[in-house]
Amino acid sequence: MGGAAFSDTAASHPASATAGWKAWLLLAPLLIWLGVFVALPTALLILTSFSKRDALGRVIYDFTLENYLNSFNPTWLTIFGNSIFYAFLATVICVVVGYPAAYTIGRASPRVRHLLLTLVMIPFWTSFLIRTYAWISILSEQGLANSLLLASRIFTDPLPMMYTPFSIVLGLVYNYLPFMILPIYTSVEKLDNSLIEAAYDLGAGPMRAFSRVIIPLTKPGIAAGALLVFVPAIAMYAITTLMGGGSNPTIGEVIQNQFTKARNQPFGAALGVLLMLLFLVSFLILSRRKNVAHAA
Amino acid sequence: MVAEAARGWMRPDGPTWVRWLGGGWTVLVFAFLYLPIVLLVVFSFNETKSGFRWEGFTLKWYEALFQNRVLLQAFGNTLMIGAASTLLATVLGTLGAWMLYRYRFSIHRTLEAFIFVPMIMPEILMGVSLLVLFVILNFQLGYLTVIIAHVTFTFPFVLVGMQARLQGMDPFLEEAAMDLGATPWQAFTKVILPYLMPAIASGALLAFSLSLDDYIVTVFVTGAESQTLPLKVYGMVRVGLNPQLNALSALGIILTIVLVLASERLKQPAKGM
Numbered sequence: 001m002g003g004a005a006f007s008d009t010a011a012s013h014p015a016s017a018t019a020g021w022k023a024w025l026l027l028a029p030l031l032i033w034l035g036v037f038v039a040l041p042t043a044l045l046i047l048t049s050f051s052k053r054d055a056l057g058r059v060i061y062d063f064t065l066e067n068y069l070n071s072f073n074p075t076w077l078t079i080f081g082n083s084i085f086y087a088f089l090a091t092v093i094c095v096v097v098g099y100p101a102a103y104t105i106g107r108a109s110p111r112v113r114h115l116l117l118t119l120v121m122i123p124f125w126t127s128f129l130i131r132t133y134a135w136i137s138i139l140s141e142q143g144l145a146n147s148l149l150l151a152s153r154i155f156t157d158p159l160p161m162m163y164t165p166f167s168i169v170l171g172l173v174y175n176y177l178p179f180m181i182l183p184i185y186t187s188v189e190k191l192d193n194s195l196i197e198a199a200y201d202l203g204a205g206p207m208r209a210f211s212r213v214i215i216p217l218t219k220p221g222i223a224a225g226a227l228l229v230f231v232p233a234i235a236m237y238a239i240t241t242l243m244g245g246g247s248n249p250t251i252g253e254v255i256q257n258q259f260t261k262a263r264n265q266p267f268g269a270a271l272g273v274l275l276m277l278l279f280l281v282s283f284l285i286l287s288r289r290k291n292v293a294h295a296a
Numbered sequence: 297m298v299a300e301a302a303r304g305w306m307r308p309d310g311p312t313w314v315r316w317l318g319g320g321w322t323v324l325v326f327a328f329l330y331l332p333i334v335l336l337v338v339f340s341f342n343e344t345k346s347g348f349r350w351e352g353f354t355l356k357w358y359e360a361l362f363q364n365r366v367l368l369q370a371f372g373n374t375l376m377i378g379a380a381s382t383l384l385a386t387v388l389g390t391l392g393a394w395m396l397y398r399y400r401f402s403i404h405r406t407l408e409a410f411i412f413v414p415m416i417m418p419e420i421l422m423g424v425s426l427l428v429l430f431v432i433l434n435f436q437l438g439y440l441t442v443i444i445a446h447v448t449f450t451f452p453f454v455l456v457g458m459q460a461r462l463q464g465m466d467p468f469l470e471e472a473a474m475d476l477g478a479t480p481w482q483a484f485t486k487v488i489l490p491y492l493m494p495a496i497a498s499g500a501l502l503a504f505s506l507s508l509d510d511y512i513v514t515v516f517v518t519g520a521e522s523q524t525l526p527l528k529v530y531g532m533v534r535v536g537l538n539p540q541l542n543a544l545s546a547l548g549i550i551l552t553i554v555l556v557l558a559s560e561r562l563k564q565p566a567k568g569m
Contacts, residue, residue: 019399027401030392034407037448038414041425048428059431101325104318116322118560123329126552127509129526130545133533134332137339142537144335147348177329206314235418238511242533252420259424259516272424279418 049269057263067270076254076271080278083250086165086240087233090172094180094229095222097173102181102221103214106188117185124178132171132242139167163245171243172233180225187221227286234282235275251275333549340542357543364540367528374525377439378507381446385503388447389454390496394488397462415452422449423516430517438519445517446507453506454499461495498562505555 019027049067052060070076105116123131138144139161146158161167195217199209237252246253251271258268340358343351361367395401396408414422426448430441469491473483489496511526518527532541 016398016400019401023395023399024401026391027395027399029388030395031407033388033448033451034410034413037426037429037444038410038417041422041429044428044432045421045425097325097328100318100321104315104322107318116326118556119326120329121556122549122553123333125505125556126333127526127529127548129511129529129533130336130548131333133529133541133545134336136533137336137537137542138332140537144348174328174332177325181325206311231416232418235420237420238530242530252418255420255424256515259427265428268424269428272421275418276421279421283416 045269046273048266049273051266051269053264053266057265059265064266067267068274070267071270071274076251079249079254080251080274082248083234083240083252084278086168086172086250087230087236089169090176090233091180091226091230093169093173094177095225098177098180098225099184099222102184103188103218105181106185106191113189120178120181120185124182128175128239131174132239135167135171135174136162136242139170162243163247165244165248167243168240168248168250171239172236175236175239176229176233179228183224183228184218184221187218187224191217223286227283231279231282231286235279333545336542337546337549340539340546342539345539357539361540361543361547367525367544370523370525370528373439373522374508377442377446377522377524378504381443381450381507382500382504384443384447385451385454386496386500389451389499389503390458390492392451393455393458393462394484394492397459411452411455414449415456419449419510419512423513426513427516436519437517437522439522441517441519442514442522442524445513446510449510449513450503450506453502454496457499457502458492458495461492465491494562498559501555501559501562 017023047061048059050063050065052062052064052066054060105113105120108116136143140146141158141160141162143162145161146155149155149159191214196209196213199213204212235252237250237256240248240250241253241256244250244253249257252275255268255271255275258264258271262268339348341353341355343354343356392411396404401407422445426441426445427437429435430437435441465488469487470480470483473487474480478486509526510524511530514524515527515530518524529541529544532538
């Protein structure tokens with residue numbers, strides 16, 4: 001979101017003073033909040049993942065590797081694999097669908113550009129629950145799509161569209177598409193016209209100019225978009241639960257179940273730590289390119 | 297000569313057919329983004345309970361919505377939690393950004409990197425880890441735990457927005473105030489704070505909308521009485537189609553449009569940055 005979000009050097013006063021005890025005192029709320037409500041809970045989650053539980057589901061802090069050994073079971077590995085697959089597919093579709101739109105917005109006249117950007121921001125800020133419900137009311141058995149299909153007499157039975165991998169990926173694409181369009185737009189807006197003209201002058205056709213000049217120049221935007229779509233989509237569970245109906249669970253759904261229904265917090269914590277590792281790895285791979293960060 | 301001619305019919309955005317294709321595709325993308333939302337709003341005024349046959353205009357689903365005690369109470373919770381966490385997050389974020397801007401701390405770089413952790417951390421992990429913390433500390437899950445959770449994932453956004461505003465500030469503004477006889481505290485409250493006001497307002501707006509909208513973190517850290525609107529809505533969505541949900545969604549969409557336009561307004565004066 002913020003352009004400065006991932007920059008190395010944040011704002012600092014040219015005459016910034018070395019902190020005395022008063023400054024530390026004023027910084028304390030920030031330090032305490034980050035320590036107590038971010039660092040400590042993360043450490044406790046890791047600790048819990050190496051713990052046991054008693055018959056009532058209470059956590060007993062006694063070291064064990066059992067939760068991790070249990071995680072490496074085909075059931076859970078398949079679910080991890082599915083989560084990655086859904087997120088990957090959603091990311092690819094977002095790039096293919098979003099790129100031409102982002103490009104057109106970026107090349108439009110300033111007035112049109114501003115209007116179109118605002119039109120991207122509105123779904124971006126609309127509650128994911130509302131947007132997911134919108135698709136449920138289209139895809140469900142009594143939904144709009146099936147009403148039309150039945151009325152057209154092409155089908156005699158409603159077509160099962162909800163609770164399928166199709167509906168899950170559609171839900172993710174619909175939710176994350178603005179996150180792909182915005183960073184690509186940012187890099188398209190920065191495109192230097194003279195480089196594209198040069199490509200034409202040197203005899204490139206539109207296809208070649210696109211693949212050899214425009215795509216490489218807007219790659220940071222695509223990578224930033226992928227970062228903003230793929231990484232959160234792996235861990236997303238509410239949309240996938242609503243659109244998948246529990247039949248094709250993602251890793252987030254399993255973790256939530258372990259903490260709420262199954263009351264196996266240590267196992268849920270172990271899956272959570274594995275998800276965190278997966279998240280960190282994909283984050284590091286996608287943000288390795290230096291300028292990716294700035295386009296985000 | 298040849299190059300000159302080529303430039304004539306080949307603009308940098310490509311030949312005409314490419315631009316038409318791009319334009320057409322963009323229209324389709326916006327249709328994809330908006331059609332489901334528009335349908336939702338249209339059918340919130342439909343007479344029948346189920347199905348998509350138009351049976352006449354009605355406001356009865358809105359009436360039912362405004363008499364739905366459970367939803368109204370959840371909405372009250374949402375507003376209360378949103379207001380409390382926005383206030384805390386704005387103070388925490390503004391103070392933090394200012395201190396990091398004004399002073400050099402030995403742990404500066406670590407701290408600046410660490411602020412991004414709650415921003416990029418998957419919400420589910422934040423939810424479960426806070427739950428583990430609250431259980432260990434024996435905190436009763438309720439309003440307080442939800443507010444703490446909301447502050448944790450909103451204040452970094454306030455802080456980062458504030459840093460962007462500070463970057464555009466004249467560094468000698470504070471000095472000038474003090475040369476004119478202001479104490480450091482007066483310089484901060486009379487000069488710096490008014491300069492930061494647009495960023496404070498847009499940070500608060502952002503924090504409030506993030507809090508208003510959150511389901512994933514809240515579901516782990518809430519008690520029975522502190523259930524927010526998104527939690528109730530999630531429950532209703534799971535059950536199935538319900539025209540009251542259409543009405544609620546329509547109101548939510550209108551609120552979103554207002555918030556987006558308001559934040560556009562806030563961005564205007566800061567355009568030069």
